[in-house]
Amino acid sequence: MxxxxxxxxxxxxxxxxxxxxxxxxxxxxxxxxxxxxxxxxxxxxxxxxxxxxxxxxxxxxxxxxxxxxxxxVDEKVRKVVQPAPNPDNWQSDKALMMQQAMQIKATKERRKRMGGE
Known part of the structure; x- marks a missing residue:
């Protein structure tokens, strides 16, 4: 044995x-x-x-x-907590979108003046 x-x-x-x-x-x-x-x-x-x-x-x-x-994947890393969206942030989001739209519009106008598009 x-x-x-x-x-x-x-x-x-x-x-x-x-x-x-x-x-x-x-x-x-x-x-x-x-x-x-x-x-x-x-x-x-x-x-x-x-x-x-x-x-x-x-x-x-x-x-x-x-x-x-x-x-x-570590358990601590796997459990990512997403912050709840704040409904009061819509005004800052709107302002940011308006600013970006104005920048795009200015770029298009500049291109037209330079003979593009």
């Missing part, structure tokens, strides 16, 4: 100091850990294949890394 235990990740030096129950618990734990690693690897392979599909067929639709791998 020692070779099988060593194959499942139990050090040979620790094997003789463990009870049968401890050995079996450690073997089961190592087995679950290995299965989890294999599932993670399979998921990474699948996601990589999806990204390759996007890159080959339609690169414009390729998702960002944060969208494809959501766990890359």
């Amino acid at each position: 020692e070779p099988a235990a060593i194959d499942y990740g139990i050090p040979a030096t620790d094997y003789w100091m463990m009870t049968f129950g401890e050995i079996m618990s450690q073997i089961e734990s190592n087995k679950r850990k290995r299965e989890t690693e294999l599932k993670e690897k399979a998921m990474f392979d699948y996601k990589a294949a999806q990204l390759n599909m996007y890159a080959f067929n339609d690169p414009s639709k390729m998702p960002t890394a944060e969208k494809h791998y959501p766990y890359l």
Whole structure:
């Protein structure tokens, strides 16, 4: 049984100091850990294949890394709070729009005087 235990990740030096129950618990734990690693690897392979599909067929639709791998984004960064629009700001927005419209109008008039358009 020692070779099988060593194959499942139990050090040979620790094997003789463990009870049968401890050995079996450690073997089961190592087995679950290995299965989890294999599932993670399979998921990474699948996601990589999806990204390759996007890159080959339609690169414009390729998702960002944060969208494809959501766990890359920190929770604090993900939760962005947008400030509520202030209804009193419409007057400053209107003034800004009027100023920009006047600048565009002045540019058009200047071009007409210079012989353009």
